[in-house]
Amino acid sequence: MKATSNLLPYQERIMESLLNDPNLLFPLADKGLGPCAVSYDQYIEDCLIHLKNQECYSLISERDAKLAIDLLEDDIEKWLKKYKHQVDGMHAKYILKHMASVSTSPFGQFYVLYKIHKGMKNGRWPTRPVCSDVSSLTHGLGKWVNEMLTPVQKAQQSYFQDSFELKKMLDGLELPPNARLFTADATSMYTNIKTEPALAELSEYLREKSNEFSYPCEALIEALDLVFRNNYFKFGDLYCKQISPCRYPCGGRGGIWLLYEDPLVNDQRWNDFTLDMNGWNGLEWVCEKPTTTVNFMDLTIRIENGRLVTTIFEKAQNLYLYIPPHSSHPKGVLTGLIFGQVLRIRRLCSLSTDADEKISQFFERLQHRGHTTASLVPLFSRAEKNASRFINRSTEDIDRLKQKKWIDSRKQIYFHLQFHPENPSSRAIQEIWKKHVSHPPKETPLSQMKNLDNERVGFSKLVVAYSRPLNLQNRFSVRDIHGRGKEVSKYLA
Structure with missing residues (x-):
């Protein structure tokens, strides 16, 4: 029996018309500001602006790209063999399994996000280049690198987990009358970090701090080298390699600072400070002038009576696309x-x-x-x-609540399924679970049963874990544009 659609007939017709239009693409805006609609030609041109930058990217032939991938696969397997006693067996298994899963197309995918919050510049919307490495050969190795580096990242004095932790830090500050705030944002951060200096700095730091953390130092440094130097990806029918700029496994952000102004020397000190910030290995920092109010992350932070006061910051272009009532989602x-x-x-x-x-x-x-x-x-x-x-x-x-939730989670079994409003409800599934599995009548409850090691199973709760069906973003937003229109290589002629 055909399920009832939650779209009206005219909505379905409009959606199909848009999806089948060969001249339209629907990329996303940067900062989570929603979808955009651009012509296919415009999107290709906007992407090629980045890929034609020979300091950042190299366009290579399909033959050379596949040969490089074969060599890279050998290098990763040699790395696993060399450090088999230092890399956890489950991690090694995951890395190998991922490489096998992408063997037919082991390349990342290049796309751009539109920076509509920045406004048009020289008649064009600026874009942020992104290379999704989920389908790349090095993705599994990169996840291992990220796991090794995360404790190091969290140990940095500049690290804070989220806005809640930042606010907690700011709440405790008492400021003098001459205190000011300013923010600094790196221009094209990841495409301006040079690979050689970055690897040299990281390697030195990781060796210096190896006794403070549990990572296998030389294995991690060699893995970083493999990930940094081997970012191969596709854009349409083009094959590309990222050259000098490196991709960081751990994320980064701009910064916020407090400044105590001295009116007599302020301008000179400020100029010296910004020059120093812009003198490190190619990164260009845009420093806003010191003031009493700044926007940072999702906060507006202002100085009031010697204290820092915060409120929510929202960009003017935010569309607030919350789920509508007719959306297909659990209650x-x-x-x-x-x-x-x-x-x-x-x-x-x-x-x-x-x-x-x-x-x-x-x-x-x-x-x-x-x-x-x-x-x-x-x-x-x-x-x-x-x-x-x-x-x-x-x-x-x-x-205590977090600890209790963690303990309770050890007693849970997860039933994963895609949500559909016409399927049996979660409550009905729970009743079946209780009646036939966890507490069947006149039988031993599941939690009291013992396994082959004579230990109690312990499972007592079923969690119905719904995944959502495809939404409009999934239907419209396309990262792999190969076959959608004219071949990208023809735009280079």
Whole structure:
């Protein structure tokens, strides 16, 4: 029996018309600002602006690309053999399994995000180049490198996990009257970090700190070299290699600083400071002038009466594409969205008046997406109570809850399936589980049964873990454009 569509007939016709238009592509905007619509020709030209930069990329033949991949596969296998006693067996198995899974097309995919928040420059929208390495040969090795480097990253003085941790750091500061704020953002960060200096600096640092962390030092340095020097990817029918700029396994961001101004020497000191920042291995930093209010990450931070006050920062171009009521999703998704957003706002806004305003705006945006006031009010009321309970908990209570959740998770079995509104409900699945598996009548409960080692199984709870079906972004946004229009190589003629 055919399932009922949650799209109206005219919506389906429009969607099919757009998807079948050979002259249109729908890339994403940078900073999560939603979808864009550009012509196929325009998108190719915008991507080639980056790929024609011979300091960053090299266009190579299909034959050379496949030969390089064969050599790279041999190098990774030699690395695994050389360090088989230092690389965990499960990690090695994952790296080999990933290489086998991408053997038919072991290249990353190049695409761009449109920086609509930056505005047009010289008649064009600026773009951010991205190379997705999920399908690349080195992806598995890169994940291992990332796991080894993550503890090192977290140990840096400049590291903080998220906006909540940043706010906690800022809340404790008392500032003198001459305090000012400024931000600095690296221009094209990843395409301006030179491979040789980066590897030299990282290798020296990793050897110096090897006793403080548990990573296998030489194995990690050699793996970094393999990942940094072997970024092969495709764009349409083009094969490319990234040259000098390197891709970092661990993410990075710009920075925020506090400055204590001295009016007599401020200009000279400021100029010296910005010159020093821009003197390191090719990175160019754009430093905003010191002020009392800055936007950083998802926060607006301002100085008031010797304290730092924060509120939520949202870009003017944000479309707020929250799920509409007719979307195919489990009922709990909307509840989770509202609970999470209300808690986020209450935690990140220093002043209750700012938080009230942001929550009111969030409510109105959900109404604009089609949700009714009657359906939203009870959820927002519960969300406010939940946020109040969370904020008033002590750090010890929060840690205990996290520990309890971790212990409980060890007793859970996950049933993964794609959500469909016409399938049996989660509650029905739970009842079947309880009746026939976990607590069958007149039989030993699953949690009390013993395995071959005479230990209790311990599993007592089933978690129905829904994955979502394809959404509009999945249908419209295309990273691999090969076969969508004129071959990319013909644009180079």
